[in-house]
Amino acid sequence: xxxxxxxxxTTGQDYREVYRRSTEDPEGFWLEAAELIDWHRRPTRAxxxxxxxxxxxxxxxxxxxxxxxLDRHVIHGRxxxxxxxxDSPVTDSRREYTYAQLLDEVARCAGGLRALGVxxxxxxxxxxxxxxxxxxxxxxxxxxxxVHSVVFGGFAPAELAVRIEDVAPKVVVSASCGVERTRVIPxxxxxxxxxxxxxxxxxxxxxxxxxxxxxxxxxRDVDWATLMTPGAVEPAxxxxxxxxxxxxxxxxxxxxxxxxxxxxxxxxxxxxxxxxMESLYGIxxxxxxxxxxxxxxxxxxxxxxxGPLLTGATTVLYEGKPVGTPNPGAFWRIVEEYGAKALxxxxxxxxxxxxxxxxxxxxxxHDLSTLQHLFLAGERLDPDTWxxxxxxLGVPVVxxxxxxxxxxxxxxxxxxxxxxxxxxxxxxxxxPGYRIEVLDERxxxxxxxxxxxxxxxxxxxxxxxxxxxxxxxxxxSSYLSAYPEHYxxxxxxxxxxxGYVYVMGRTDDVLNVAGHRLSSGSMEEALAGHxxxxxxxxxxxxxxxKGQVPRALVVxxxxxxxxxxxxxQLVQExxxxxxxxxxxxxxxxxxxxxxxxPKTRSGKILRKTMRQxxxxxxxxxxxxxxxxxxxxxxxxxxxxx
Ligand code: COA
Ligand code: AMP
Numbered sequence: 003x004x005x006x007x008x009x010x011x012t013t014g015q016d017y018r019e020v021y022r023r024s025t026e027d028p029e030g031f032w033l034e035a036a037e038l039i040d041w042h043r044r045p046t047r048a049x050x051x052x053x054x055x056x057x058x059x060x061x062x063x064x065x066x067x068x069x070x071x072l073d074r075h076v077i078h079g080r081x082x083x084x085x086x087x088x089d090s091p092v093t094d095s096r097r098e099y100t101y102a103q104l105l106d107e108v109a110r111c112a113g114g115l116r117a118l119g120v121x122x123x124x125x126x127x128x129x130x131x132x133x134x135x136x137x138x139x140x141x142x143x144x145x146x147x148x149v150h151s152v153v154f155g156g157f158a159p160a161e162l163a164v165r166i167e168d169v170a171p172k173v174v175v176s177a178s179c180g181v182e183r184t185r186v187i188p189x190x191x192x193x194x195x196x197x198x199x200x201x202x203x204x205x206x207x208x209x210x211x212x213x214x215x216x217x218x219x220x221x222r223d224v225d226w227a228t229l230m231t232p233g234a235v236e237p238a239x240x241x242x243x244x245x246x247x248x249x250x251x252x253x254x255x256x257x258x259x260x261x262x263x264x265x266x267x268x269x270x271x272x273x274x275x276x277x278x279m280e281s282l283y284g285i286x287x288x289x290x291x292x293x294x295x296x297x298x299x300x301x302x303x304x305x306x307x308x309g310p311l312l313t314g315a316t317t318v319l320y321e322g323k324p325v326g327t328p329n330p331g332a333f334w335r336i337v338e339e340y341g342a343k344a345l346x347x348x349x350x351x352x353x354x355x356x357x358x359x360x361x362x363x364x365x366x367x368h369d370l371s372t373l374q375h376l377f378l379a380g381e382r383l384d385p386d387t388w389x390x391x392x393x394x395l396g397v398p399v400v401x402x403x404x405x406x407x408x409x410x411x412x413x414x415x416x417x418x419x420x421x422x423x424x425x426x427x428x429x430x431x432x433x434p435g436y437r438i439e440v441l442d443e444r445x446x447x448x449x450x451x452x453x454x455x456x457x458x459x460x461x462x463x464x465x466x467x468x469x470x471x472x473x474x475x476x477x478x479s480s481y482l483s484a485y486p487e488h489y490x491x492x493x494x495x496x497x498x499x500x501g502y503v504y505v506m507g508r509t510d511d512v513l514n515v516a517g518h519r520l521s522s523g524s525m526e527e528a529l530a531g532h533x534x535x536x537x538x539x540x541x542x543x544x545x546x547x548k549g550q551v552p553r554a555l556v557v558x559x560x561x562x563x564x565x566x567x568x569x570x571q572l573v574q575e576x577x578x579x580x581x582x583x584x585x586x587x588x589x590x591x592x593x594x595x596x597x598x599x600p601k602t603r604s605g606k607i608l609r610k611t612m613r614q615x616x617x618x619x620x621x622x623x624x625x626x627x628x629x630x631x632x633x634x635x636x637x638x639x640x641x642x643x
Contacts, residue, residue, distance in 0.1 A: 154298025245269020263471030274465025331364030435463025
């Protein structure tokens with residue numbers, strides 16, 4: 003394998019020039035960026051557009067992502083540098099892995115998975131809390147050329163079941179429990195229930211026993227510690243794969259109850275990750291970086307695991323919350339203790355900190371002199387939160403806008419290229435490689451400063467989704483059909499005359515609760531399963547802490563009559579159903595029983611109009627409404643918070 007590592011520090015460049023090159027000569031631009039990766043077979047071409055609108059990157063390249071994330075750094079003098087820090091206030095523990103130690107663990111885990119029958123192209127589901135073994139399992143899959151699909155630990159069995167069914171894993175890797183702020187959550191019963199609900203049964207479950215709770219193991223279960231005992235299995239070497247082979251599938255919520263399996267390719271993603279760490283975040287080899295997300299989300303995949311490790315940086319994996327574990331100084335403690343150069347989190351986490359530490363007393367107790375940037379993503383960054391963080395930290399607070407589908411920022415302030423002026427409310431400008439176009443209903447580009455559907459002109463840059471798992475047709479119909487030659491982001495907003503992007507929110511019924519993307523459809527399915535419910539609607543209403551929280555309206559079946567106590571009982575049961583079927587993260591608390599739901603003449607529930615009413619806005623009622631009286635009757639209920 004080639005062993006060229008380019009420093010790639012781009013600070014001092016001109017953003018406009020870099021952007022121009024990325025769009026006028028994508029072939030040259032991305033082949034040059036590809037030099038940042040070690041290839042088993044160096045690509046001679048960047049873009050393959052032969053199957054447009056499905057595009058592929060680096061069609062003749064071959065590589066292994068795990069080699070690039072670990073072996074390469076060990077070979078080139080980083081063996082003793084800390085690669086991964088696990089800081090876990092909820093279990094009162096810390097562990098550090100050097101690159102050499104992490105490689106050793108990953109090679110043994112890969113050997114173990116291979117012994118369980120996992121090979122190139124096979125799928126593995128990883129359902130784990132924020133423990134190093136989650137990262138080890140991800141990289142072990144990459145080492146074998148297997149495809150991992152990480153499922154967020156906060157999802158309930160039903161959500162896990164649909165993912166297991168769709169991705170059909172040979173093995174599921176899980177743990178005995180997760181540890182939350184106030185309780186220990188046994189995972190194994192949820193995993194067993196998910197498997198029994200799914201039409202697909204994995205051959206084995208590899209279970210990490212944690213000391214907070216021991217799981218009972220059954221016939222198909224294998225104990226992580228036994229498999230990982232040195233000498234138990236032959237450590238696995240890395241397997242070269244095509245750049246276009248899938249590295250992982252990550253399910254994300256659409257509007258229906260059926261999540262979308264976002265496919266991530268290997269070569270394009272490796273290049274985008276390595277390039278973005280330095281160009282967008284200013285993080286290079288040897289730097290320490292703290293991304294406080296969860297490996298179950300795209301931010302965790304890209305910027306806890308792959309981005310920093312491909313770069314040869316030190317990444318902090320944090321098992322705790324921004325507040326309450328034990329106090330709102332937790333993030334600042336980590337920055338100080340490990341000397342983090344940047345922190346990446348969601349605005350909701352900063353809002354939680356602000357609420358408990360408005361004057362920044364906890365913050366003031368820490369030496370944050372290493373911190374150069376705070377990056378925020380996952381939901382809209384409100385100007386108040388931006389101002390608080392800017393005033394308290396005295397470093398640039400950088401908003402970046404992206405989504406699971408793209409894998410890395412669509413719009414950001416590219417501080418590693420050229421720091422641009424920050425304008426609160428805007429994630430700044432289009433990232434090199436992305437051509438953002440705001441379109442009106444006819445598909446025409448709107449004037450600068452006018453709102454419309456934010457779209458990306460195809461092809462999108464490397465690292466973005468090539469398709470949905472096993473379903474090219476659904477990819478095309480969900481994302482590429484609304485406007486020819488464009489990818490539909492699902493977000494509305496505008497770009498001003500200076501190229502600053504403003505993202506106003508989803509144009510569909512996807513919810514964003516505390517930075518967690520959730521589907522109104524899966525919550526509605528859970529509610530509709532209640533024997534007394536005829537129909538229901540869930541919408542995301544504004545919340546000062548979580549950005550949005552779900553709110554549900556239910557219509558009872560004919561003949562069901564409930565007194566006040568009966569309604570209370572029903573509401574409790576419905577809240578519990580959503581916790582059981584979707585997960586506690588859904589945080590549904592408010593359910594109202596109503597007489598009818600407002601619909602269009604074609605039967606579509608007017609969720610957006612109801613959401614606007616609940617948020618205190620004055621919505622324009624669609625002319626297609628079937629019965630305006632239904633909405634009028636609901637208005638007082640919706641306006642009551
Ligand atoms: N496994 C199991 N349960 C989980 C879980 C997980 N991984 N994550 C959350 N939950 C549960 C919580 O225990 C809680 O349960 P409860 O209702 O019984 O108390 C529920 O889901 C809601 O949790 P959470 O969303 O964490 O809300 P909170 O009110 O406890 O905390 C914040 C509020 C703002 C501190 C928290 O939402 C947060 O840290 N948000 C940042 C999220 C983030 O980083 N997102 C990544 C996007 S980049
Ligand atoms: P996810 O796929 O979970 O990352 O969620 C993606 C969605 O979150 C986007 O489509 C947006 O609606 C929202 N989002 C993410 N980052 C931002 C941001 N910086 N500003 C506004 N909305 C954001």
